[in-house]
Every structure is written in structure tokens, then in C-alpha cells.
Amino acid sequence: MRMENxxxxxxxxxxxxxxxxxxxxxxxxxxxxSGLKGKKILVIGMNPASNSVQVFDNTTNxxxxxxxxxxxxxxxxxxxxxxxxxxxxxxxxYDNAEKMxxxxxxxxxxxxxxxxxxxxxxIGNRRVEEAKKQVCEYxxxxxxxxxxxxxxxxxxxxxxxxxxxxxxxxFSGKWKFRNYSFQKRKxxxxxxxx
Numbered sequence: 300m301r302m303e304n305x306x307x308x309x310x311x312x313x314x315x316x317x318x319x320x321x322x323x324x325x326x327x328x329x330x331x332x333s334g335l336k337g338k339k340i341l342v343i344g345m346n347p348a349s350n351s352v353q354v355f356d357n358t359t360n361x362x363x364x365x366x367x368x369x370x371x372x373x374x375x376x377x378x379x380x381x382x383x384x385x386x387x388x389x390x391x392x393y394d395n396a397e398k399m400x401x402x403x404x405x406x407x408x409x410x411x412x413x414x415x416x417x418x419x420x421x422i423g424n425r426r427v428e429e430a431k432k433q434v435c436e437y438x439x440x441x442x443x444x445x446x447x448x449x450x451x452x453x454x455x456x457x458x459x460x461x462x463x464x465x466x467x468x469x470f471s472g473k474w475k476f477r478n479y480s481f482q483k484r485k486x487x488x489x490x491x492x493x
Contacts, residue, residue: 310335312363314352317401322350324381326401330363330374337372338411342463343434344378345417346387361467365474371411377402379417379430392426399433406437413438413445415479418462435481446476 311333317326325347348356355363362374380387381398415438421427438445448461450470455461456477466474 316350316352318350319381323383325350325378325383326381326398327405328352328359328376330359330376332367332372335372338370339373339409340366340371340375340412340414341405341408341410342366342374342376342414342416344376344462345420346378346380347376347383348385350383357467358462358464361463361471365463365467365471368472369474375405375408375410377405379427379434387421389421389424389426392421392424392430395426395430399430399437402434402437406441410441411444412476413441414476415445415447415460416463416466417460418465419458419460438479439481442479442481445479445481447479448474449477451475 313329313331313333315329315331317328318324319326328347342362344358348358359376362376366374377398379398380392380395415434417431447459448463448466449456449458450466451473452470455466455469460479
């Protein structure tokens with residue numbers, strides 16, 4: 300190999316986690332490529348899996364790989380629930396006021412996109428559904444840049460709020476965004492205003 304034909308690439312990835320003092324709850328994880336100019340995205344998931352910025356789970360790897368290819372150099376992950384665990388239990392979907400407060404603070408920052416990727420677990424769980432509704436209310440003023448994942452080939456178009464882990468396993472390298480469809484509030488048919 301002749302050394303004049305070699306190209307060297309270096310990217311520095313800054314990883315910042317915001318935790319409670321016991322490292323049992325995570326409020327956000329920021330992944331940012333230093334010196335790389337790109338877009339900024341907020342990803343909304345279900346729950347964090349690690350209390351260490353040194354540990355990357357599969358979801359984080361899929362986010363970095365796929366969103367990086369889409370031009371995002373800063374990824375902030377915020378989850379509906381803060382408890383760090385590999386599998387969230389219904390009993391862990393309690394008091395969420397701190398998380399919602401933190402989300403409101405995050406939404407004051409400028410994002411090119413907000414990706415809802417909380418998946419389809421806990422459908423029908425009252426606390427989870429309430430948390431999702433509350434998040435959607437906070438996101439409505441940003442509706443034009445709120446998205447969900449779909450695949451470029453249209454195989455998974457029927458699915459809603461696909462989790463990045465599922466997307467990474469099923470169609471990595473073929474991610475695209477679809478505008479998130481906010482549910483309209485139900486109005487009573489007898490309310491005619493008379």
C-alpha cells in the first residue's frame with residue numbers, strides 16, 4: 300500500500316447523559332459529532348436501557364448509523380419514562396412530572412426534526428396512553444417537524460410510531476420520515492352551540 304493513497308477520517312462523538320443522582324433514571328442522552336455540521340433531531344422513545352454513556356445499546360447504534368446517513372449530527376434521545384431497565388414494566392409507568400418538565404425545557408431548543416419512536420408496546424395501558432397524549436400536546440406547536448419512521452420501500456407503511464430498534468432490525472439504511480398524524484380531539488355531536 301502506498302501511503303499517499305490513504306484517506307484518514309476522524310469523528311469525535313460527544314455523549315452526554317442527564318441522570319438523577321442515583322443513576323436509576325435518565326432524562327436525556329445527547330449524541331453529538333464535534334466539528335461536524337449537520338441537523339439536530341429530538342428522538343422520543345419509551346425508556347432508557349443504560350445508566351452509562353459508555354454503553355451503546357442496539358437502539359443507540361441504529362440511531363447513530365441511520366440518522367447520521369440522513370444528515371443528523373446531533374441526536375437527543377428523550378424517553379416517555381425515565382427508569383433505566385431493559386424491559387419496562389407497567390409498575391414503572393408512575394409519576395412522570397419531572398420527565399414532562401424536562402421535555403418542555405428541551406422543546407425550547409431548536410430542532411430540525413422531532414421523531415416519535417416509542418413503538419407499540421403498552422397499547423391500552425392507561426398511564427402510558429396519558430403520557431403519550433401529554434407529549435403530543437407539547438409537540439403540537441411543532442407539528443410541521445414531528446415525524447415517525449417508515450421504510451423507503453413501503454413495506455411497513457401501515458405501522459405507526461415505529462421504534463428505532465425495530466426499524467434498525469427490519470430496514471436499516473432504508474429509513475425515511477413521514478409526518479406524524481396528531482389525533483383530533485373528539486367532539487360531542489350534541490354540541491351545536493345553541
